[in-house]
Amino acid sequence: MTIQWFPGHMAKARRQVTEKLKLIDIVYELVDARLPLSSRNPMIDEIVQNKPRLVLLNKADLADKKLTEEWMKHFKDNGIPSIAVDSQTGTGMKQIVAVSKEILKEKFERLAAKGVRHRPIRALIVGIPNVGKSTLINRLAKKNITKTGDRPGVTTAQQWVKVGKELELLDTPGILWPKFEDELVGYKLAATGAIKDAILNLQEIAVFALKFLTEYYPGQLQERYGLEEIPEEIGDLFDEIGKKRGCMMAGGYIDYDKTSELVLREIRSEKLGKLTFDRLHEI
Numbered sequence: 567m568t569i570q571w572f573p574g575h576m577a578k579a580r581r582q583v584t585e586k587l588k589l590i591d592i593v594y595e596l597v598d599a600r601l602p603l604s605s606r607n608p609m610i611d612e613i614v615q616n617k618p619r620l621v622l623l624n625k626a627d628l629a630d631k632k633l634t635e636e637w638m639k640h641f642k643d644n645g646i647p648s649i650a651v652d653s654q655t656g657t658g659m660k661q662i663v664a665v666s667k668e669i670l671k672e673k674f675e676r677l678a679a680k681g682v683r684h685r686p687i688r689a690l691i692v693g694i695p696n697v698g699k700s701t702l703i704n705r706l707a708k709k710n711i712t713k714t715g716d717r718p719g720v721t722t723a724q725q726w727v728k729v730g731k732e733l734e735l736l737d738t739p740g741i742l743w744p745k746f747e748d749e750l751v752g753y754k755l756a757a758t759g760a761i762k763d764a765i766l767n768l769q770e771i772a773v774f775a776l777k778f779l780t781e782y783y784p785g786q787l788q789e790r791y792g793l794e795e796i797p798e799e800i801g802d803l804f805d806e807i808g809k810k811r812g813c814m815m816a817g818g819y820i821d822y823d824k825t826s827e828l829v830l831r832e833i834r835s836e837k838l839g840k841l842t843f844d845r846l847h848e849i
C-alpha cells in the first residue's frame with residue numbers, strides 16, 4: 567500500500583495516533599532494522615510525548631547484525647529500550663512482552679497499590695508504511711485473534727487483539743509518514759523497497775545503491791557479481807553487471823533499466839547479503 571502524504575493526511579495520521587495514546591500503556595515504534603534512522607517518523611518524539619516507548623527493529627533478519635547491535639546501543643543511550651525482531655518468523659516476540667512488563671513495572675505496581683485489578687498491558691504499534699506492522703500484529707496474535715468489543719467508557723470503537731494473557735494490541739496500527747524532505751532518506755527507503763518504485767527513478771535508486779555497496783559492502787558486491795575489482799566509474803560498474811547478467815538491448819547495448827531492476831530486486835531479496843543502510847555517524 568502506498569499512501570500519498572499531503573499535509574492534511576499527516577495531520578490526520580497524527581491526530582489518530584494521539585487519540586489512541588489515551589487508550590494504551592506503551593507505544594511500539596516499529597522501524598526497519600536496515601534503516602533505524604530513515605524509517606522513523608521525523609516527529610515521533612513530539613507525537614509520542616511522554617508515553618513509554620519500545621523501539622522494535624523489525625526485519626532484523628535482513629540487516630547487518632553488528633550494526634543492529636550498534637543501533638540498539640544508540641537507542642539505549644538515548645533512553646529508549648529496543649529489541650531486534652523478525653516478525654515473519656517470530657524471532658524476538660517473547661522479549662516484547664518481557665521488556666514491556668519491565669518498562670511498565672512501576673506503573674502497574676502503582677495501580678495495584680491503588681487496588682486496581684491487574685489487567686493486560688495495552689499497546690499500540692506505530693510505524694511508516696511497509697515496515698511490517700500488520701505482519702507483527704498477526705505474528706503476535708498467532709491463531710488466537712480474539713477481538714474484544716468496545717470497552718466501557720471508550721467512545722470510539724476500538725478492537726483489541728489479545729497476545730497471550732499479558733498483552734493486548736490495538737488492531738489498527740498507527741501509520742506515520744517518513745522523512746520525505748531528505749533525499750538520501752528517499753533513496754534508502756526505495757533501495758530497501760519501502761517506497762514504490764513508480765514514484766522514483768529506478769536508475770537513480772540503483773546508482774545510489776551501487777555506490778553505497780561499493781563503499782560499505784564491497785566484498786558482498788564483488789562476490790554476487792563475480793567482480794575481480796569494483797570499477798571506479800559507476801557507469802562501468804553498471805556495464806559490467808549488466809553484461810554479466812545478460813541485461814542487454816538490441817545492438818549489444820546494456821539495458822540500464824533492466825540492470826537497475828535486477829540489482830534492486832537482488833538487494834531486497836537478500837542476494838547481496840545482510841545490509842544496513844543507516845550508519846550511526848550520519849546522525
Ligand SMILES: Nc1nc2c(ncn2[C@@H]2O[C@H](COP(=O)(O)OP(=O)(O)OP(=O)(O)O)[C@@H](O)[C@H]2O)c(=O)[nH]1
Pocket residue numbers: 567568624625626627628651652653654655693694695696697698699700701702741
Ligand atoms: N524479511 C522480513 N520481512 C518482513 C518482516 N516483517 C514484515 N515483512 C515483510 O514486509 C512487507 C510489509 O509488511 P506489512 O506487515 O504489510 O507492513 P505494514 O507496516 O503493515 O504496511 P502498511 O499496511 O503499508 O502500513 C511484507 O512483504 C512482509 O512480508 C520481517 O521481520 N522480515
